[in-house]
Amino acid sequence: MSARAExxxxxxxxxxxxxxxxxxxxxxxxxxxxxxxxxTAAVLAPGPRAGIAGLSLDTLFLLRDAAFGQRRPASEAKxxxxxxxxxxxxxxPFEGLSKELWLPYFARVLQSLNEAAxxxxxxxxxxxxxxxxxxxxxxxxxxxxxxxxxxxKRMVLAKMQSQGPLILPSPGQRRAVNGLENIRSVNLTQDAxxxxxxxxxxxxxxxxxGAGQPDATENGFALELARRADPNLxxxxxxxxxxxxxxxxxxxxxxxxxxxxxxxxxxxDFFASQFKDRVVLIATGLDVEDRLMTARRFINxxxxxxxxxxxxxxxxxxxLRQVDLARATMPGVFVHATAIDNLLRGEVLxxxxxxxxGMAVAATAGVAAVPALALPIGWAAVALGGVLVCxxxxxxxxxxxxxxxxxxxxxxxxxxxxxxxxxxxxxxxDRDKRRIRHMFGLYLAPSVIEKMIATxxxxxLGGERREMTFLFSDIAGFTTMTEAADPAVxxxxxxxxxxxxxxxxxxxxxxxxxxxxxxxIAIFGAPADMPDHAARAVACAREMDDFTxxxxxxxxxxxxxxxxxxxxxxxxxxxVGNFGAARRLKYTAMGDVVNAASRLEGLNKYFGTRVCMxxxxxxxxxxxxxxxxxxxxxxxxxxxxxVYQLLPPGADADETTRKYRAAYEALARGDVVAEALLAxxxxxxxxxxxxxxxLGRARAGERTxxxxxxxx
Numbered sequence: 001m002s003a004r005a006e007x008x009x010x011x012x013x014x015x016x017x018x019x020x021x022x023x024x025x026x027x028x029x030x031x032x033x034x035x036x037x038x039x040t041a042a043v044l045a046p047g048p049r050a051g052i053a054g055l056s057l058d059t060l061f062l063l064r065d066a067a068f069g070q071r072r073p074a075s076e077a078k079x080x081x082x083x084x085x086x087x088x089x090x091x092x093p094f095e096g097l098s099k100e101l102w103l104p105y106f107a108r109v110l111q112s113l114n115e116a117a118x119x120x121x122x123x124x125x126x127x128x129x130x131x132x133x134x135x136x137x138x139x140x141x142x143x144x145x146x147x148x149x150x151x152x153k154r155m156v157l158a159k160m161q162s163q164g165p166l167i168l169p170s171p172g173q174r175r176a177v178n179g180l181e182n183i184r185s186v187n188l189t190q191d192a193x194x195x196x197x198x199x200x201x202x203x204x205x206x207x208x209x210g211a212g213q214p215d216a217t218e219n220g221f222a223l224e225l226a227r228r229a230d231p232n233l234x235x236x237x238x239x240x241x242x243x244x245x246x247x248x249x250x251x252x253x254x255x256x257x258x259x260x261x262x263x264x265x266x267x268x269d270f271f272a273s274q275f276k277d278r279v280v281l282i283a284t285g286l287d288v289e290d291r292l293m294t295a296r297r298f299i300n301x302x303x304x305x306x307x308x309x310x311x312x313x314x315x316x317x318x319x320l321r322q323v324d325l326a327r328a329t330m331p332g333v334f335v336h337a338t339a340i341d342n343l344l345r346g347e348v349l350x351x352x353x354x355x356x357x358g359m360a361v362a363a364t365a366g367v368a369a370v371p372a373l374a375l376p377i378g379w380a381a382v383a384l385g386g387v388l389v390c391x392x393x394x395x396x397x398x399x400x401x402x403x404x405x406x407x408x409x410x411x412x413x414x415x416x417x418x419x420x421x422x423x424x425x426x427x428x429x430d431r432d433k434r435r436i437r438h439m440f441g442l443y444l445a446p447s448v449i450e451k452m453i454a455t456x457x458x459x460x461l462g463g464e465r466r467e468m469t470f471l472f473s474d475i476a477g478f479t480t481m482t483e484a485a486d487p488a489v490x491x492x493x494x495x496x497x498x499x500x501x502x503x504x505x506x507x508x509x510x511x512x513x514x515x516x517x518x519x520x521i522a523i524f525g526a527p528a529d530m531p532d533h534a535a536r537a538v539a540c541a542r543e544m545d546d547f548t549x550x551x552x553x554x555x556x557x558x559x560x561x562x563x564x565x566x567x568x569x570x571x572x573x574x575x576v577g578n579f580g581a582a583r584r585l586k587y588t589a590m591g592d593v594v595n596a597a598s599r600l601e602g603l604n605k606y607f608g609t610r611v612c613m614x615x616x617x618x619x620x621x622x623x624x625x626x627x628x629x630x631x632x633x634x635x636x637x638x639x640x641x642x643v644y645q646l647l648p649p650g651a652d653a654d655e656t657t658r659k660y661r662a663a664y665e666a667l668a669r670g671d672v673v674a675e676a677l678l679a680x681x682x683x684x685x686x687x688x689x690x691x692x693x694x695l696g697r698a699r700a701g702e703r704t705x706x707x708x709x710x711x712x
Contacts (some may be wrong), residue, residue: 027428028373028424031373031420031421031424031428032366032369032372032373032417032421035365035369035416035417035420035421035424036362036365036366036369036413036417037362038416038420039365039412039413039414039416039417039420040358040361040362040365040413042413042416043361043409043412043413043416044357044358044361044406044409051191051192051193052408052409052412053406053408053409054191054192054193054195054197054295055193055408056404056406056407056408056409057197057242057295057351057404058195058197058295058296058297058298059298059407059408060395060396060399060404060405060407061245061247061295061296061298061299061399062298062299063392063395063396063399063407064247064396064399064400065247065248065299067396067400068400069247069248070246070247070248070249070250071246071247071250072246072250074248074249074250074251074252074253074306074307075252077250077251077252077278077337077341078119078229078278078279078340078341078344078345079251079278079279079280079281079337079340079341080118080251080252080253080254080274080275080278080279080280080281080307081251081252081253081254081280081281081283081285081333081334081337082109082253082254082255082256082259082280082281082282082283083253083254083255083256083283083284083285083305083331083333084099084125084256084282084283084284084285084286085255085256085257085285085286085305086286086287087255087257087313087314088255088256088257090314091257091314093105093260094256094257094260099125099127100127100129100130100131101131101138103127103131103138103139103141103142104138104141104142105260106142106145106282107141107142107144107145108141108260108263108264109256109259109260109263109282110142110145110146110148110149111145111148111263112259112262112263112268112271113149113271113275113280114145114148114149114152114154115268115271116268116271116272116274116275116276117272117276117277118154118275118276118277118278118279118280119154119228119229119230119277119278119279120154120155120156120225120228120229120279120280121149121154121155121156121279121280121281121282122156122157122158122221122225122279122280122281122282122336123156123157123158123281123282123283124158124186124221124281124282124283124284124332124333124336125158125282125283125284126157126158126159126160126167126168126169127169127170127173128167128168128169128170129170130170130171130172130173132172139170139172139173142173143172143173143175143176144176146173146176146177147176147177149177150176150177150178150182153228154228155177155182156177156182156183156184156221156224156225156228157169157173157174157177157182157183157184158183158184158185158186158221159180159183159184159185159186160185160186160187161185161187161203161206166206166207168183169183184218184219184220184221184224184225185200185203185206185218185220185221186221186332186336187200187203187220188200188292188332188335189240194293195293195294195295195297196243196292196293196294196295196335197242197243197294197295198240198241198242198243199220199222199240199241199243199335199336199339200220200222200239200240201219201220201222201223201235201236201238201239201240201241202217202218202219202220202223202239203217203218203220203239204216204217205217205218217239221336222336222339222340222343223235223339223343225279225281225336225340226279226339226340226343226344228279229279229340229344230344233343233344234346235343236343236348241339241342241343241348241349242348242349242351242404243294243295243335243338243339243342243349244338244342244347244348244349244402245294245295245296245299245338246338247296247299247301248301249301249304249306250338250341251306251334251337251341252274252306252307253285253303253305253306253307254274254305254307255305255309256282257314258309258310258311258313259310261310261311262310262311265310265311267310270310274307274308279337279340279344281333281336281337281340283331283332283333284331284333285303285331285333286331290331290332290333291327291329291330291331291332292329292330292331292332292335293328293329294329294330294334294335296330296334297328297329300326300327300328300329300330301326302325302326303325303327303330303331347402348402349399349402349403349404350402350403350404351404352403352404352405352406357406357409360405360406360410361406361409361410361413362413364387364391364410364411364413364414365410365413365414365416365417366417367387367391367414368384368387368388368413368414368415368417368418369417369418369421370383371383371384371387371418372384372417372418372421372422372425373421373425377422377425380418380422384414384415384418387414388411388414391407391410391411391414392407392411395407395410446506463575463576463577463578463579464575464576464577465573465574465575465576466525466526466573466574466576467525467533467571467572467573468523468524468525468526468533468571468572468573468574468576468589468593469523469524469525469533469534469536469537469569469570469571469617469620469621470521470522470523470524470537470569470570470571470574470589470593470594470597471505471510471520471521471522471523471524471537471540471541471567471568471569471597472519472520472521472567472568472597472598472600472601473501473519473520473544473565473566473567473568473601474516474518474519474565474566474601474602475497475518475519475562475563475564475565475566476563476564476565476566476604476605477561477563478517478518478562478563481560481561481562481563485559485560486559489558489559489560490560493555493558493560493562494518496551497518497548497551497562498515498518498520500547500548500551501520501544501547501548502520504540504543504544504547505520505522505540505544507540507543508524508536508537508539508540508543509524509530509533509536510522510523510524510536510537510540511523511524511526511527511587513587513588513589514588519601522537522540523576523589524536524537524540526576526589527576527587533571533620534569534571534616534617534620534621535620535621535622535623537569537571537617537621538569538613538617538621538623538646541567541569541611541613541646542611542646542648542649544565544567545565545567545610545611545646548562548564548565549564552564564610565610566601566602566604566605566609566610566611566612567601567604567610567611567612567646568597568598568599568600568601568602568603568604568611568612568613569597569600569611569612569613569614569617569646570593570596570597570600570613570614570616570617570641571593571614571616571617571620571621572591572592572593572596572616573591573593574589574590574591574592574593574594575589575590575591576588576589576590592637596614596634596637596641597614599634599635599637599641599709600612600613600614600641600643603629603632603634603643603709606689606693606709607629607645607689607690607693608687608688608689608690608692609629609645609689609690610646611645611646612629612643612644612645612646613626613643613644613646614641614642614643614644615641615642615643615644618644623646624652625646625647625648625649625650625651625652626644626645626646626647626652627644627645627647627652627657627660627661627664627690628642628643628644628645628661628664628705629643629644629645629690630642630643630694630705630706630707631643631705631706631707632706632707632708632709633706633707633708633709634709635709640706645690656681656684656685659677659680659681660681660688660690660691662677663677663678663681663691663694664694664705667694667698667703667704667705668704668705670703670704671703672703674694674698674703675695675698675699675703678691678694678695678698679695681695682695
């Protein structure tokens with residue numbers, strides 16, 4: 001494949017950007033803008049994805065409930081609910097009768113409720129049949145109770161709008177409450193996914209035959225009851241309100257059987273304590289009737305009665321239902337109860353729509369685009385996770401303060417944007433970076449590669465001058481060993497040896513400039529700034545020394561007698577950069593400092609030492625575990641180099657090191673006692689090459705530490 005073909009990007013983004021001549025910053029910016037716009041449109045578009053908005057609201061209820069819990073106890077609710085539950089059907093006088101025959105019992109309850117002075121009473125059920133046609137006067141007490149509550153401006157009955165005629169209470173009930181002005185529709189509208197999230201504030205006026213009246217509207221059931229409770233109520237704009245469901249058990253709920261028994265007992269104090277100044281709803285609360293899927297589906301709890309009882313629980317009503325079972329559905333009356341409570345408290349949710357909603361989603365996707373383009377992929381993923389968590393936390397906090405932000409839409413748009421921009425990076429913007437890593441990764445340190453990537457340019461001719469520490473290594477007696485060794489055994493061992501040194505240099509932040517046969521040439525302090533380059537080089541030398549001594553023992557059984565590894569360290573200014581031809585560059589350093597480091601490595605053979613370093617490296621590193629070897633005039637250097645032997649950690653405090661320093665200082669002063677001190681050391685440590693070297697010079701009359709190395 002030709003170079004031109006290799007450089008041609010592939011895929012969707014390539015087709016957009018490959019032919020354009022844009023500034024370096026423009027293509028990523030344009031890609032981000034397109035990704036944000038497309039993602040926002042995708043999650044907000046009508047159709048199957050429209051259900052995301054409903055899921056977002058349901059999720060916010062779950063998050064708010066988990067973060068903040070139930071907003072207030074049920075005892076503070078402005079609405080109370082009397083339920084026709086399973087126990088009601090099992091106890092006298094309700095047992096065995098249909099609801100149409102319960103009218104005398106409803107009458108006793110309504111009379112007691114009305115006397116307790118509630119704000120309003122709503123019956124969320126429709127009794128369409130009158131028993132009067134079978135037994136004249138059967139519903140008289142019920143109608144009188146309705147009339148009394150209606151005259152007090154408290155009573156609201158239910159009706160249902162359908163595709164055919166209206167479903168209305170019986171004619172007698174309609175007359176008792178003074179006609180349709182006290183009858184309101186209990187219709188609730190489902191979203192496209194079958195979940196109820198809103199309650200109608202106003203509905204079109206429908207005649208009894210089902211015909212609509214143009215431009216005529218009336219209050220919905222919830223708004224009508226709220227207006228009865230507060231005539232000065234501030235009504236939200238629009239025809240619907242988003243119901244702000246609370247978690248836990250937000251309302252006091254009573255069994256109709258218990259409330260009826262309480263009315264029969266004439267316990268007016270109980271009615272006043274429980275229902276005065278509240279809106280009271282009477283409705284069915286069975287397991288199978290009038291149950292709805294609502295936005296509260298993720299936070300529904302069990303349906304145990306939460307209010308205090310007026311009378312003891314009858315034996316027939318015990319353990320009739322599993323009250324702690326949480327289900328996705330709930331009795332429809334609680335939608336109306338929540339809507340009424342929202343209206344009376346002014347806690348109606350504000351749900352942004354249109355441009356505002358789109359801008360909120362686009363802003364979140366835009367934030368997600370930043371790490372997708374600016375960070376390495378791993379860190380970008382972490383940053384994206386942080387963005388999603390922060391957006392979720394912000395949306396939860398806003399929801400607690402009645403603002404329903406488009407959470408799921410924002411998260412989905414962020415993920416889509418992030419994925420598309422990663423694809424863009426792979427196809428377009430990261431293409432050159434991958435090429436650089438592929439070209440130079442085998443012989444340049446990662447820091448060098450990342451510096452080239454950060455600048456956005458390939459290596460160029462030239463360099464810079466900076467202070468660095470140089471490390472040279474070599475294996476003692478390597479040439480002799482290679483003459484007798486089997487190449488099939490030697491080469492793998494040598495590769496393992498050099499691999500180990502390479503990893504150690506990389507570990508300490510150095511750059512391996514070259515492998516010189518059996519040796520390594522490394523620099524510390526380039527190309528990136530490294531204030532502690534000398535200390536890193538010293539630590540690297542110590543670890544290399546430990547590694548090579550262990551390696552010698554490891555390969556000895558194979559017949560390979562590796563010598564000691566000799567290391568030289570020197571610190572100073574040199575020129576470093578990319579040198580060579582434009583099509584074949586090499587990152588390296590040049591200067592007298594480099595040559596001096598090489599000479600220091602060679603000095604080890606004269607002293608039997610393994611690591612020599614200059615005084616400049618010693619001072620820059622702050623190392624104290626070393627001893628002086630002398631001031632050497634090496635080949636090519638007009639000035640002497642003060643050289644030190646690197647010792648194991650803690651050796652500076654040894655008695656032998658102390659005696660050596662005393663002998664060395666005497667030799668530096670030209671004191672005749674230096675010979676005796678060195679002789680004493682040689683007797684106790686005959687293997688110490690530095691002692692033997694200086695003792696030989698002292699016996700030859702050279703009482704100085706300044707040494708001319710003619711051959712090095």
